[in-house]
Amino acid sequence: MRNFTRPIVLVSRCLEFDNVRYDGKVVPCRIVRDLVPLVDFIKVCPEYEIGLGVPRDPIRIVKQKGDYKLIQPKTGEDVTEKMDTFTKDFMKDLADVDGFIFKSRSPTIGVRDIKVYSGAKASPVIEKGMGFFASEIFEKYHGYPIEEDDRLRNYHIRHHFLTQLYTFADFRAHCGSASIDKLEEFNEKNRFLFTYYDASVYGQMCELLKSCDSAISPEEVESTVFKSYASLLKQVLSKPGDVDSKVSVSRQIFSNFKHLVPESEHIFFEQLIENFSLNRITDDALIEVLRLYVLRFDEDNIDNYTLLYPYPEILRISGDEKRDKDYWDNGE
Structure with a gap:
């Protein structure tokens, strides 16, 4: 069997790990449970980290006059500034990471269809989007494997996520030395996988490496070739082939x-x-x-x-x- 690089995954703390959900419960999550012996997890719960406590009254995203706020309806507390500060500090200190598994429907860490209300109390949902913390992660790590616990119950989504995750981890391991040889080795070993996902983008990856001068310096590899290849890697793995x-x-x-x-x-x-x-x-x-x-x-x-x-x-x-x-x- 082939060798695998151990991935690094940022995960919601309430998924299988700690009693930090708003109701004090741990949320069962099969894929997190399956991955525990095989990956290095970085755990986070933005609401707990800013001091809201456990158990706690729920918070919601409120949009008023074009501004998005995080409000705790029962107390009326606005925790937007606390969340923004925590998110910026957390991301500044976040080291290497290969993928993300977040709690669905969370106003801070949810990725899809998060309800946005017109007011703090007794108000309708006016749109849906991303959680406060998740949106910042998504912007910085767009193209990385980012999924929610609910969606990962689906066989096809799980398979795609794991394929992305282990490929990104392997890319990190291969390219730490900023070597064209390592990039070429990685590109060749994934030839069939990338051709299946998107043959056109894989062709661009091959052309990028062919255009490299053998005398190119490690600094140039890291500043230009590596970044260009990483961008193409995100494209090629964005969606499975047919x-x-x-x-x-x-x-x-x-x-x-x-x-x-x-x-x-x-x-x-x-x-x-x-x-x-x-x-x-x-x-x-x-x-x-x-x-x-x-x-x-x-x-x-x-x-x-x-x-x-x-x-x-x-x-x-x-x-x-x-x-x-x-x-x-x-x-x-």
């Missing part, structure tokens, strides 16, 4: 071994591709067959197949949660 992209890349991988197998396997593989295209088999079934070919013919270079091994196996979730259910139990 079925046609997966089919195309799968054929590319198989073509490396086509001359090593009999004609009957060529036919089998094309039938496999057709079944996948018609949604008769899952993505996982196709991936497992491709993994077998890699293990048979190119095991020494397994690190170059990040599309097939995007994150540690232990993070894969059950393919069929009800597999062991006895559908034939007559109830006796």
Whole structure:
């Protein structure tokens, strides 16, 4: 199996860790629980950090005369300035980070569809946006894997998030030396993954590296090439490819071994591709067959197949949660 860099993740403290939610509870979160032995977590709860206490009266985002405020309706307290100060100080001290898992529906750390009210009390929702703290994170780390606990229950969102997370962590590890060779190594090992996600952007990444003079200094790599490549990395990983992209890349991988197998396997593989295209088999079934070919013919270079091994196996979730259910139990 391939080697993985240990990611660094900023996480809401109330997710599996501490009793800092407004009602004093810890929120169960499967992906955080799964990641505990495999990542380094940086924990934060903006509301707790500014001294609101636990338990506490809820706060809300209020928009009045074009200004956004954080108000505690029961007390009428305006904590906007405290939150802004904490957020700026926190971000100033935030070191390397590869991804973010935040609590959904939070007025401070929620990422999507956070309610904005017209007033502190008995007032309607007038729009939806991001939490105060999350919006600052999103602006600085736009393009990084940033998700909420609720959305990460979905298999496809979880898979995409973990793929992004481990790729960003690996990028950090490869590029710490500001070396063109390291960038080229990273770019090549992710060839199939990036081609699947967005072949056009991957082409731009390759062209960027080809244009580099071999005599370029480490300072120039860090100030220009590294930043340009990092920007393209965010673009290429912004959204997974479609079925046609997966089919195309799968054929590319198989073509490396086509001359090593009999004609009957060529036919089998094309039938496999057709079944996948018609949604008769899952993505996982196709991936497992491709993994077998890699293990048979190119095991020494397994690190170059990040599309097939995007994150540690232990993070894969059950393919069929009800597999062991006895559908034939007559109830006796």
